[in-house]
Amino acid sequence: MDHRNRRLDIVLGIGIAAFLLVPWYRIEGGFLGFGWFSGFPSEASVTPGILQILEYGRWWLTIPALIMAAAVAARFLRDPMQRGAVLAAAGAAGVLFLTLQGLAIGFSGWSWTISETLFGALADGQPSMGAGAVLSAVAFVLIFSFGLAERGVMKGDAFVVASIAMLVFLVAIFVFYPVGSMLVGAFQDFDGSFNPDGFTRNIQDNSIWSLGCVVGGERCGVAWRTLWLALMTAGGSTIMGLAFALVATRTRFPFKKGLRLLTVLPIITPPFVIGLALTLLFGRAGVITEWMSSLFGIEPGRWLYGLTGIWIAQVLSFTPISFLVLIGVVEGVSPSMEEASQTLRADRWRTFWRVSLPLMKPGIANAFLIGFIESMADFGNPLVLGGSHGVLSTEIFFAVVGSQNDPSRAAVLAIILLCFTLTAFLAQRYWLSGKNFATVTGKGDSGAHIALPRPVSIAVHAMVIPWMVFTIVIYGMILFGGFVKTWGLDNSLTLDHYARAFSVEMRDGALAWTGVAWNSFWTTIEIALISAPLTAAVGLLTAYLIVRQKFAGRNVFEFALMMSFAIPGTVIGISYIMAFNLPPLEMTGTALILIACFVFRNMPVGVRGGVAAMSQLDKSLDEASLTLRATSFRTIRKVILPLLRPAITAALVYSFVRAITSISAVIFLVSAEYNMATSYIVGLVENGEYGVAIAYSSMLIVVMIVVIAGFQLLVGERRLRRENRVAGVTTTPSLTLGQEKTA
């Protein structure tokens, strides 16, 4: 009972402090600025919950205060079952009520007419939730969990119950609440009142659904164009990926190491960079365009700006991802199957078409669906290359930032995009689940993969070699482009762009970061550094709960978490600004919203990696630790984490790098104070400052290569030391990384 009381006392203390000691509502200048200290506790804007009730007529706050008091009283109950029941009930009621009052009472009074008619009009509304409200909500969640734990839920393990409750709480706030707000937003007017006109107008909009291109004549609607592009990109990148995978595993191609390097590219390349490089090659002033025009007199065209250009850029961007998925599949086909086929008098051709390829089919379908989701979610390339022929993700963006500023249209477009990606996600999950033939058993599976039939071998080489050259040229352009004065007009070499972006001066004996890029660069690094460990922690904790704990609704829990991954970044971005711009939670323009966005978007990769690594750890290790008097928290810290080092590193690197390279959600969430590198670069591109943009991009790529190489070095060392201690724990981090990249 001792430590049960102790942990409960701490939480109750936090709960009481939330009402007495910190400002209840949001502070305009930021809580951590501590500017509120001077006015505390008397000024209305910074006063704690208790004074809000007594002095400022916010009577509805009495209810959570009373619930908190009930929880404090319950602490002194004798019967543990009874005490647990009261605590759980109080916690649940507290969370529910706080949510309800936050949603129901806005700046100027009731948000809903139904409550106004029920309770009468309010004299005054309330600002957004601040430290006090958030702390008390957290305290209620913990009280609820401790209550359940005392009643023996999850074998009485308070840490596990609290973790599950907190994760559900956070995912509800940062994934479901925004997406829900966006759905609601589709039916709302600017002032928040219910108005289905916008929805009905937009959902029937001809520019979305027109099938003009099929019947001849006009262009097709943006939804169909996006779908068509996604199917083409998925097809293209899957075929290329398969060709690469076959070359890497079944031929004597001399540059296999180089092929493997390709897999790192999508992780470190900011998503719009390929598009940028393509414009340098094939744009109106591109090298090849000019060359063609001077040699053959071909008129420079604008063919690149549109679906064709986006398609090329996307296939270039996503082929490495599909390669990464498919190389596992191709390697996973058991050689003994192929050998069996050969002993059954099948030649190489027949073996490939009748045995190897059918065994790879589910993997190929998986790669196709991943390519499809990637293409749908891609924002950077269409932004750079789309011109007036946008796709859904860019249309969403322009619906908000452009001159039209039509949130309802943005919401409708986002819903359509979400439907597409979720369909693909569900297909991937249910249709493909359990259809994996690529088996890597623990048994020694001797034998070698047979070589490809000659025609296939020629075909894949014919695809891979030009593509590799093309990729090298593209990346060469990226690195080289930053040193050219004005692309296409004045090709003399210069360091000006780098100087403009990254100059450093000594002024008055102090270092001055005078380059234009430094501001966004340091913000990016700072936010990436904050969000990476959080992402890894949340991801691995979730993995632990999914693999190691059995609880009701575990599958739903896992599904909901993984689903947040299929939500395209643009959708997340638009839903975040719709949800977090007004009370009860106001976070737009802060670093917090960027961090929250990164944590909940990148967490599923940590979950995947953690689940894979943790399922290979014998469960009896945890149990042994528990029977040795360790709490599950200590078990995680002392036993599980040390054994999961590679997975942790992978999750850290991935979330760090992703925070640097992602653009789609970020572009909605940045502010003047917190500008990120990618959105800054996009701004440069829009202003036509290609040189600086390219210079900045290559700088980012170099930084990320250094970071990844550094981590890889650390992990590699680890692996050597613990080679034969836990058989099979060593998962290849890059594999888990790449499979899940969505822009």
Added chain:
Amino acid sequence: MITPRSGSVVFQNIKKQFGAFTAIHDLSLTIEPGQLVTLLGPSGCGKTTTLRMLAGLEHPSSGKILIGGKDVTMLPANERDVSMVFQSYALFPHMSSLDNVAYGLESSGLKKKEAREKAEEGLKLVGLAGMGGRLPAELSGGQQQRVAVARALVLEPQVLLLDEPLSNLDARLRRQVRTEIRELQQRLGFTAVYVTHDQDEALAVSDRIVIMKDGVIAQEGSPRDLYEAPASAFIADFMGEANVVSCDVISVDGADATIRIAGLEHRVPSRNAKPGPAKLAVRPNSITLEPASGAAYPGQITHAAYLGDHVEYEVETSTGRLFVVDPAVERALAPATEVAIGFKGRGIAIING
């Protein structure tokens, strides 16, 4: 000094369900302090679930568990005064054996130095003094097993739980280690609950054996009771193979009963039998075979296997097929030989089911 305490264990009407499947039906069991009790049964009988409920790794669906007189039903594993030796040993691969043994002590709040001293003592107790610096992967299977025992014992639990502790050892080592465990248990006098599916192991180490089948206790008693007086055909067969033969109980007089099989009468321990038809469990080595034709209880050998120190026969008789173990290897009988069946004075028990 490591002095494990000896607590009693009481299961009261324990029931455990996993979804729709009931693993344990209404189990009640009392374990006296200082005893080594074995839970024995085929796989899926619920013995491991019972042990895990005692450890706190599973919680019962209903019922109560008491350890040392204290109700621990709702306590999580880390708050119970028991410790466990796992089938896989579950040694933490990233810690040295000394750190492994000290782990539980540090979890219980001991200072690092004290914990290490006590852990050293624990390693000495199992004969691994000076091996503390080795990683589990650098120890042999038997040594890993001993580290696991030391790790559990240094916590001085009221009850030590052992989950098939010998199953990862080779046959030769198994005999030695089980002797060591029993010797340690008797020297330190702690209460132990031991799970196994191997009846030889159970017979060798236990004070009492609890045989479980399909989530219920089939029979409970001393090793001798169970072997010599099995309550059912299942137990007779599980505790070393047995032939189950129909018979008639003719008369009961005190401790002995007279029974008739195939027209021949025998005297066996009565065990509360009543006159009338009954079943008889006969150990394979309690049957004698004499080459003869036209005997009162005739049989014909259908299969014979020479196994070095004994011969195994299958014999077709009027009361069904019998499995016989005969030590007389020098006169191995060929299949198709006609034999006369006889019974030795022991290894025969009337069973009630």
